[in-house]
Amino acid sequence: MVKTTERRERQREALVLAAERAIAGRGLAGLKARELASEVGCALGAIYNLVQDMDELVLRVGSRTLARLDAALAQATQGRRLDSKEEASAQLVAVAQAYCAFARGNLQLWRTLFEHRMAEGAIVPEWAIDEQMTMFRYILAPLQRLQPQAGEADLVLLSRTLFSAVHGVVMLGLEEKLVAVPQRELDRQVERLVELVCVGLASQGQGG
Amino acid sequence: MVKTTERRERQREALVLAAERAIAGRGLAGLKARELASEVGCALGAIYNLVQDMDELVLRVGSRTLARLDAALAQATQGRRLDSKEEASAQLVAVAQAYCAFARGNLQLWRTLFEHRMAEGAIVPEWAIDEQMTMFRYILAPLQRLQPQAGEADLVLLSRTLFSAVHGVVMLGLEEKLVAVPQRELDRQVERLVELVCVGLASQGQGG
């Protein structure tokens, strides 16, 4: 029956949305199979007709989160020029602050991207890994403008380093374990870090 | 009976060591109350005479990890001078690489420091928060040498930023989710980040 797969598709969608709501509201630990089942209106066991296990469900939610993050970073770079090194620096700052804003506005979903670990022995599917790589894209172009003489491999490595550095500042800054860092302060930390690196690149690029 | 508290103390110590072994071997998720009980040689319920709950146990393990990390960072700075800005930069690089090496050599225990979240509603005890702050100590002095004109508050913020940035690079670099980054490469990433920031600080400090 052709209707079956159709309905399944719709149910799967509903399941992912319910999971997203659950995670956004109460964190990854607040995701419960029984609760999802009752919310979607299917039996507990029926979940396993829609996804293989909870890991896949979390990965699907993560995929949606990454798509929205991608859109947010795209918007932060939209309409910008890279005619000068100043503009390239400014764009890197803008991307970093967009990342920071996204993390703050989607705290639990964003955290889940990094908190989640597959069950023992399970391996992360390739499409999920590919999606993660997308994030480096937005800083590669400005970096290339800042370091035109650098090789591609070097730039890829540098973009990864810069992303990770900003990520670290945002991650520890949004940890409520340590007393919450005010929004302005975190924004300024991120801005300062990126600008220091840009200045460093410029200075190194000129001087050696 | 005076022997009781003594024996309890020894059992508690054994419990923490067993927990440390379990985490180091199979990660935070590999920590099981029943396994600990049999390993320490006490009843399952007896664990809750020694610690309030698993959270406290994880915090105690974390305390030990932080102490060893502290020692590692202390050794990285031991005998170093801060007579010049070059030496200050070099010390920051040394501390960052020591952090990197520690994380690599104590992967699961180090991860646990940041992965662990208290049970819903529970609050992190103050002593655990204080211990976390210790890590900033080792970068404050060199930073002060690099930015002698900066205020104390600014330096504290900057040290936090730099620590977080290095932490981010190490954390994502050691994530086996993405294909493992070779040791040399990660070391060079960390070194480059810290040097870029140092150069940036010097350049900003001179130029504005």
Next chain:
DNA sequence: ACACGAACTTGAACGCCGTTCAAGACATAT
């Protein structure tokens, strides 16, 4: 219209988890 077999759905049951607590074991004082 009816029966048959395959495909799908269901929720009780499984194994595992951290945590609790009534009941038993033990030490000390009388």
Next chain:
DNA sequence: ATATGTCTTGAACGGCGTTCAAGTTCGTGT
């Protein structure tokens, strides 16, 4: 020896993700 309070124990509890035998539904051949 008995009574009293203290400490220890592991079966039991509630909750988790996951499974699967049993029940239901549905397209199809006659």
